[in-house]
Amino acid sequence: ENHNLQRYLRVYGMRRTRHVLSWIPYDITDRGILLKSER
Structure with missing residues (x-):
C-alpha cells in the first residue's frame, strides 16, 4: 500500500498559455x- 499519495501531475498545454508544462x-x-490548484 502506498502511503505517499501526493504526486506531481504534468499538464501539457492546458489553456493557451506560454507555459507549455x-x-x-x-x-x-x-x-x-x-487537483490542488491554489490560484
Whole structure:
C-alpha cells in the first residue's frame, strides 16, 4: 500500500498559455484524483 499519495501531475498545454508544462500537485482519494490548484 502506498502511503505517499501526493504526486506531481504534468499538464501539457492546458489553456493557451506560454507555459507549455505546468506541474500541479494532486491527491489521490477514494473519489478520484483531486487537483490542488491554489490560484
